[in-house]
Amino acid sequence: MSxxxxxKLVDYWIKHYVKxxxxxxxxxxxxxxxTGTTTRAGVAVGGKNYCICPNGxxxxxxxxxxxxxxxxxxxxxxxxxxxxxxxxxxE
Numbered sequence: 001m002s003x004x005x006x007x008k009l010v011d012y013w014i015k016h017y018v019k020x021x022x023x024x025x026x027x028x029x030x031x032x033x034x035t036g037t038t039t040r041a042g043v044a045v046g047g048k049n050y051c052i053c054p055n056g057x058x059x060x061x062x063x064x065x066x067x068x069x070x071x072x073x074x075x076x077x078x079x080x081x082x083x084x085x086x087x088x089x090x091e
Contacts, residue, residue, distance in 0.1 A: 006057060013052050023053040030055035 017024050026032050030051055037046030050056040 001057075001061075009052055009057070010054060013054075017053070023051060023055070026051035026053060026056060028053070028055055030059040032056075 013023070022028050030053065031048055032051050033048050034046035035048060038044050050060040
């Protein structure tokens with residue numbers, strides 16, 4: 001993720017998702033948990049994903065960096081939005 005894009009993302013987050021200095025999406029945890037969320041038709045669409053707030057961006061970067069360091073020992077590098085060790089509801 002480029003610095004320019006990251007800066008725009010944080011500006012957007014500040015404008016739309018900050019209330020009293022806290023992220024209204026994740027509560028400053030860095031993870032948005034929609035586990036158990038379904039569509040009106042009952043399709044499971046929830047899960048855990050990194051937030052777009054600075055905490056979520058930092059977590060995503062740190063986890064991927066550490067996984068890459070250890071990938072030669074068999075650790076899998078997570079996809080961009082996947083939280084390691086978390087199973088998606090629809091799997």
